[in-house]
Amino acid sequence: MSHKSDIEIAREAKKKPIQEIGDKLGIPSDHLLPYGHDKAKVSQEYIDSVQKNETGKLILVTAINPTPAGEGKTTTTVGLGDGLNRIGKKAMICIREASLGPNFGMKGGAAGGGYAQVVPMEDMNLHFTGDFHAITSAHSLLSAMLDNHIYWGNEQAIDTRRVTWRRVVDMNDRSLRQITSSLGGVSNGFAREDGFDITVASEVMAILCLASNLKDLEKRLGAMIVAYRRDRSPVYCRDIKAEGAMTVLLKDAMQPNLVQTLENNPAFVHGGPFANIAHGCNSVIATTTALKISDYVVTEAGFGADLGAEKFMNIKCRKAGLSPSAVVLVATVRAMKMNGGVAKADLGEENVDAVKKGCPNLGRHIENVKSFGVPVVVAINHFVHDTEAEVQAVKDYVKEHGAEAVLSRHWAEGSKGSEDLAKKVVEVVDAGNANFGPLYPDDMPLFEKIETIAKRIYRADEVLADKKIRDQLKLWEEQGYGNLPVCMAKTQYSFTTDPNLRGAPTGHSVPVREVRLSAGAGFVVVVCGEIMTMPGLPSKPAAENIRLNDAGEIEGLF
C-alpha cells in the first residue's frame, strides 16, 4: 500500500521514450509525431493503413452514480488496461483529455490515481499537445467570421437577437458568461448580447470526438447551426464559409495522442467533451484506431452509467458502428455506504447494513447496462478501510443480480492488483455473449426517445415538457433532424433530476427545461436541470498557490 501522492508516484514513473510505446503497437516511429519525449500523435497515414486489420474487443468502464467518496473510474480503466497487459494480452486504454481552466479553480487531477495512472501528469493538466487550444482557435475563428459577416452587410440576414453560436475560452471566467459585444460605434459592429462558455462545452469539441476523419469533421462543422433569421430558418457554419479554415486549424488535433501508463502500456488520451450537453467520451478516432492495433481496448464514459454508459451506447457506439463486448461497472464500498445513507465523515467505520442498503443503485445500473445486450462485470475498486464483510456484501448482492463482482487493488498495487479483474473481463469478453443494440431506433420520434431513456434508464414515471418544447422537437423532425439520438443533460448524482436522491428511486418525473440542436455533432440536447457551461473560480482559487519551485517543479497544481 502506498502513502505517496498521485503526483509523487507520477514523477517517479520510469517513462519509456514514446517511440518504444508506439513500437509495442507496431507503429513505426516516422508515423509518430512527437510532442516532447513522452507524447506523440499518430499520423493519419498510419491510421488509414490499419483499417483492414481485424477489430479488437471493446470494453467500457462506467460507474454507479458518483458520490463525494469517489469511485475511481479512470483509475480502474488504467488498472484494467495494465492488468490485461500483465496477463499477456495486447491491450490499450482510451480516455479523455482534461480541460485547462478548471485546474486553476480546484486542484488539477491525475489521469487515474495511485499506481494506476497515465503519465505525463503535468502536461496532461496543462497544454498537453494543444488540442484544446486548437478547438478554442477554430471556435473563435467562426465567432469572428460570424460577426464579421454581420459587419460587412449581413448577406445571410442573420437575426442578431438569434445568434446561438456563443464564444469560448478554456478558463473558468464567470465574468464572460454574459456580455454585450460590438460596442464602441460604427467601426466595431452591431452591438448584441453574447457570452462565453468553457472550451470543452463547444460543439466543435463534440464534433472532433465523433468525426470519423477530417472530411467528416469538415462536413459536420459546416452543418452546425450558428444563428437563425427572422423567419426562423437556420444559418449554418457553412453559410459563413468557416468550416474549411476550422478544419485546417483542427488537422493535428484530430490525431490521437499516444502516452503511457506507469507500467509503460499504451494509452490514447484524446478529446474531452462535456458529459452533460455533450456525450462525454474520448474521440471516436482514438477508439476505432485503438481497436485496429490492439486486441482489447478499455475505454470509459463520463459520470455514472445512467448518463455516461447510456450516451456511449446510444450516441457514440450507434454513430461510430462500435459494439462493446463487456461493461465494467465500477463500485466502491464507500460509495455503496453513501448511497445507503452514511455521511462522508463516517465512511471509515465498517457498516455492512449501509452497504447493503446502498446496493440497489448498483443493481439498477447492472440491469440498465444489460438492457443494451452487453454483459457486466462489477469492479470493486478497493479502498484501504474496506472490510472483508463489506466487500462480501457487495459481491453477494451482485451475484443475486446476475453478474459477478471482482475486488481490484490496482490503486495500491498496479497491475498485480487488477489481475483478477483482467482475467474475469477476458473470460466474459471471450465468451462472446454480447449482443449490443441501442435502446431506441433512429426513427423513433424525438420526444419518445426522451421518454424511453427516462423510463427505462432513470425509471421515471413521466417526462414533463411544455408545448413550446414539444413543438420545437416537432419542427426539428420536420427539418430532417428527427433521426438524431438525444443527449440528456441532467445531474450525475442521481437517477432523477434531484441530485440529493441517492439509491434507486422510482415514481419521479423528468422535467425538460430546454432542448438544443447540435446539428453538427448530431444530437439533440435535452436539458433537465441547471447546466453550467462556464464555471467560475472559488474565492481562493488553486491558481494562487501554483508556481514553479526552485527545482523547476510545479507546485500547487495537484
Place this chain on the structure above:
Amino acid sequence: MSHKSDIEIAREAKKKPIQEIGDKLGIPSDHLLPYGHDKAKVSQEYIDSVQKNETGKLILVTAINPTPAGEGKTTTTVGLGDGLNRIGKKAMICIREASLGPNFGMKGGAAGGGYAQVVPMEDMNLHFTGDFHAITSAHSLLSAMLDNHIYWGNEQAIDTRRVTWRRVVDMNDRSLRQITSSLGGVSNGFAREDGFDITVASEVMAILCLASNLKDLEKRLGAMIVAYRRDRSPVYCRDIKAEGAMTVLLKDAMQPNLVQTLENNPAFVHGGPFANIAHGCNSVIATTTALKISDYVVTEAGFGADLGAEKFMNIKCRKAGLSPSAVVLVATVRAMKMNGGVAKADLGEENVDAVKKGCPNLGRHIENVKSFGVPVVVAINHFVHDTEAEVQAVKDYVKEHGAEAVLSRHWAEGSKGSEDLAKKVVEVVDAGNANFGPLYPDDMPLFEKIETIAKRIYRADEVLADKKIRDQLKLWEEQGYGNLPVCMAKTQYSFTTDPNLRGAPTGHSVPVREVRLSAGAGFVVVVCGEIMTMPGLPSKPAAENIRLNDAGEIEGLF
C-alpha cells in the same frame, strides 16, 4: 530565378530531422524537446549549461521605412544567415513567430521568401509549438482571477472603472474590441466595461520576449499593473497572486524554438511582440542563447529602422546587455523609387532619377544607426526588374554617405546569391569597430527621452504633449519608473507621424496622444497616432478559401 511561389518552394524543402540541426549547434538530442520531426524547443538545462561559452557576434537586420513595394527584411535575414554558413561560418538566425489571427484575414506569410525561407512554413502560420496559445492562456488566467477577486469581495479595492488589464484572443475579432462584461446578475459579477486585444499585443508577450529566465519572467509578470484604486494607486498582478500560475503556463513557451532554413541551417523562431505598443523583437532568451552556441547571430527588428532598430538598441540591447557588431539595412530599388514618388504600378520601368530622389530616406537611416555606434552595411535586396543603373545609383549614394551597399540575390538563388553580402558583413563585424551605446541614459527624464528620439531619429522640431500627459510622466517618475526606456508607437511608413510623408522630411512635430506604463515589460509606451490593438477581418476574409484539399495539403492560407 524562380517562378515558384513561396509555399511551393517551402514544400519542396529537403528538411533534415531537427535533431540533426541541433547537432550542428552541439545540442544533444535529449536537450531538444521535439514538436513533430521538424521543430524543437531547447531545454533550460542546456541553455544554463552554455552560459560560460564565449559570446558570438550579433548582427541586426533592419530596413528603410516600409513601402507597399516590400523590402524583404526577413528574407534578407534568412539569406544572410545562409550566406554566412555558406562561407564556412557557424551562424544562426533569430526571428519572430507569426500571429495566428491575421492569417485568416489576409493571406499568411512565409518566414522569408523565395529561396531564403525558414520552414516548416505551414506550422509557423498555424499553432507552431503553442507559444502564443500559452500566452493567451496566461493572460486569460489573470483576467479571470482579476474579475474573480472583485467578485469575492474586492479586497484590493480595485476601482472597476480603472481596470487597465484588457483581455486577449489570438484572432482578428473587432466585435470584442469593446464589450460590457459580468452581465446577468449577482452570480456573474459586477458589470463593467472591458475589451479584447489580439494576443501579440499582450504585455505578457512583451515580457516573455524580454525576460532572461523563468524567475525573471515571474517577477515581471507580478510587476504588471492591472488596475488602479480610487486613490489612483496601482494594483499589480502580484496583488491578485496570478504570476506563479502564469509562469507555470508559460514554462515551455519560454524555451526557444529551433527550426531550419531551406538550406538546413539553424534558426530560432521565438516570440513576437507588437512593434508599436511593444518593442517588436524576438525573445532575449533566443538571442542570448544563439550567441552562446554560434559565432554569428543574425536577427531582425520590426518595421523600419526608425522604430525597429531604435527599440532594438534602446530597449532590447540596453536591457539584455547585448551589443550589436553590425547593422544590415535592407533597401530595394523599388522602395527607393516609391520614396522618390513613383506609383506602385510604375515600378517595373527603369527610373534612375526616382531612385536618387528616394535615397535620402535610406541616408537618414544610415546616419541614425551609426549614431548608436554600430557600423552599417546596406543590403540591396535584388528584385527581378531592377536595372544595373538603378542599383548603381543606390550604391553610389550609400558610398557618399559613409557606408557600403551590397547587392544580394538570396531570394532567387539562396546562399549563392548572398555570399557577397555575407563576406562584407563578416569583414565589417571582424574589423571590430562597433562601439555600441544607447541613444539616451537611463536617468534622463521620460519626456526628454521622447524628445531625444523625436529629434535625433525622426528629425522633428518638437514633441507636442498636453499637461495631462506630462503630469502622468512625472507621476511615474515619482513612483520609480523614470529610469525605464520609452517605446514609441507611431506609423511605420514615415519618419513623421503622417504615414504619407515619405522620403526624409524635416520640420515636423510629434504629437503624443497618450502614454501607457508597461511596468512588467519595463517600458513606457508613447502613443503618437492611431494604434490598433485588435484588427478586424476584411469583407472577404482569406479564411473563406482556406481548406484541406484531397491530398491533405492546406489551400488558401498562403
